[in-house]
Amino acid sequence: MTAAKKQAKSKAGNGVTAPGVRTATRRARVESKEDAIVKAAYQMFIDVxxxxxTMSEIAKKAGVAEGTLYLYFSNKDALAHTVLADFYERLTLGAKKGVAKLGNTEERLVFLARHHLKNIIKERRILELLSMTDRDSEIYRGSELYKMNRAYVSVFDDVVREGMWRGEIKKTDELWLLRDTFFGALEYGMRTIMLKRRGAEQRVNQLAQTLAEMLIQNTKPAGATENQTSLQNLEKTARRFEKAATRLERITGQM
Amino acid sequence: MTAAKKQAKSKAGNGVTAPGVRTATRRARVESKEDAIVKAAYQMFIDVxxxxxTMSEIAKKAGVAEGTLYLYFSNKDALAHTVLADFYERLTLGAKKGVAKLGNTEERLVFLARHHLKNIIKERRILELLSMTDRDSEIYRGSELYKMNRAYVSVFDDVVREGMWRGEIKKTDELWLLRDTFFGALEYGMRTIMLKRRGAEQRVNQLAQTLAEMLIQNTKPAGATENQTSLQNLEKTARRFEKAATRLERITGQM
DNA sequence: TGACAAAATGAGCTTAACTCATTATTACTG
DNA sequence: CAGTAATAATGAGTTAAGCTCATTTTGTCA
Structure with missing residues (x-):
């Protein structure tokens, strides 16, 4: 409880002490210590x-006493929570930056898929921290983690919605179907890629490309238009010939 | 170590004592006790x-002493492992039965999706046990769990391969792409369905149908047939025109 | 420099997984 | 049917990891 309060205090930028200003150096030191703890925890989670x-190993690695950990984080779960939140933040930032650089919907989706894949491969042990959190309970909606997840996922949602608006993706009210297929396929694909060590890079590209195509394919203007145009032309020609043939038959008297 | 040996012994059906035969009642009692433990653990895992x-709660629920648990399972993880293996077994059995009853590939896929979804919704806490096992390490390949997963997944694989053979699914060497998309989408979809309590049943159907269509869509014969009919009409027209043109040429004496 | 607050410490508490010496049960035999 | 050896079960005790809190150290002022 005390620890939780402190954690909130050092995280948020509220005025710690009344006089303020010259507290800067102390604050800085405190925050760098918090960073050291998070960094140590991150590395341990990745490694083992x-x-x-264990908390004692994190403490040792961060160069602080075990008790100090609890000044910054109320318990081990809270520490994991912070590590996970940082991960989401980096992920979201990278996704936004990449999308902003690209104009085409397919390119954007391929980028998002590759970006997601590469990061969950590199930091898959961090992603696993998610499975500890109870995503069923009512509490989850409204939690910080839920919000971070939403923020990340909405990068994808925005790309898809814009793609629909542009007519590059078939319109649907059930965005969740596309979203879950996309991210679900990526996570499962990640495991396959990890399992079959060979040709990881190629598999990443394959999966990313396939998923992007799957989303835009349904009513991909390119393919559909070509076929329709070709058929329509043929049919137009046919109609003209039908008329001409009918007239000819009338003239010649037979069929 | 001792416990592990005992676990193996009571699991496998090897001759426990030399004389054999009349050991039946004792074996039966032992196995029913093992069942009680697994059942208690299953229920606890589902509930909390x-x-x-805790092991002590499992023991209490199963009506045995805490130490007895370790005669049957070397540790808590091993117990979870067994619960998970049982889950896979049920899942695989159900999948096989359902598929056998259906002849059409699309129907089979819809069934598999619904079957998977309904079970991972009901027993999602069991599925979470998977995320504890280290699926990266070399050890995983060759583990019992890996084999059970393969057995389950191969039901899907077989359906898809047969679908390809029949021409109902576009052929591809990269079956893993389809497989990971299918199961990944289902797991992520499950979470969405859990989160938005309303209309779960409808969402299950929607997701199952969408995934099945996604797999057969690529070269769905239905669409292709329509196109072919259209083409056939065109060809009929063309033949008629050829005749008419020939006659026209005869009359007009040109070309 | 002294005093006060903020920060840090680590010995000790608690709890849960796991062990093992002891006891109870069962199946077989003379 | 009593004796006995093998098998099964027990729960007090050990270990270890998360966590607490009385005490000490550090930093910043007047």
Whole structure:
């Protein structure tokens, strides 16, 4: 409880002490210590996973006493939570930057897929921290983690919505179907890629390309238009010939 | 170590004592006790999750002493492992039965999707046990869990391969792309369905139908047939025109 | 420099997984 | 049917990891 308060205090930028101003150096030191703890925890989680990481080892790695951890984080879960939140933040930032650079919907989707894949491959142990959190309970909606997830996912949503607006993706009210297919396929694909070590890079590209195409394919203007145009032309020609043939038959008297 | 040996012994059906035969009642009692333990653990995992389940509570629920648990399972993880293996077994059996009853590939895929979804919704806490196992390490390939997963997944694979053979699904060497998309989408979709309580049943159907269509769509014969009919009409017209043109040429004496 | 607040410490508490010496049960035999 | 050896079960005790809190150290003022 005390720790939780402190955690909030050092995270948010509220005025710590009344006089202020010259507290800067102290604050800076405190925050760098918090960073050191998070960094140590991150590394441990990556290396040996959450379950096998001990608080005492994190403390040692961060160069602080075990008790100090609890001044910054109320418990081990809260520490994992922070590590996960940082991960989401980086992920979201990278996604936004990449999308902003690209104009075409297909390119954007391929980028998002590759970006997601590469990051969950590199930091898959961090992603696993998610599975500890109870995503069923009512509490989850409204949690910081839920918001971070929404923020990340909405980058994808925005790309798709704009793609629909432009007519590059078939319109649907059920955006969740596309979203879950996209991210679900990426996470499962990641495991396959990890399992079959060979040709990882190629598989990443394959998966990203396939998913992007799957989304735009449904009513891809390119293919559909070509076929329709070709058929329409043929049919127009046919109609003209039908008329001409009928007239000819009338003249010659037979069929 | 001792416990592990015992676990193996009571699991496998090897001859426990030399004389054999009349051991039946004792074996039966032992196995029913093992069942009681697994059942208790299953229920606890479902109710409060793996982390918050204590061995002492499992023991109490199963009506045995805490130490007895370790005669049957070397540790808590091994117990979770068994619960998970049982889950896979049920899942695989159900999938096989359902597929056998259906002849059409699309129907089979819809069934598999619905079957998977309904089960991972009902027993999602069991599915979470998977995320504890280290699916990266070399050890995983060759593990019992890996084999059970393969057995389950191969039901899907077989359906898809047969669908390809029949020409109902576009052929591809990259079956893993279809597989990961299918199961990944289902798992992510499950979470969305859990989160938005309303209209779960409808969402299940929607997701199952969408995924099945996605797989067969690429070269769905239906669409292709329509096009072919259209083409056939055109060809008929063309033949008629050829005749008419020939006659016209005869009359007009040109070309 | 002294005093006060903020920060840090680590010995000790609590709890849960796991062990093992002891006891109880069962199946077989003379 | 009593004796006995093998098998099964027990729960007090050990270990270890998360967490607490009385005490100490550090930093910043007047």
């Amino acid at each position: 996973g959450f379950a096998k990481t | 999750g793996f982390a918050k389940t």
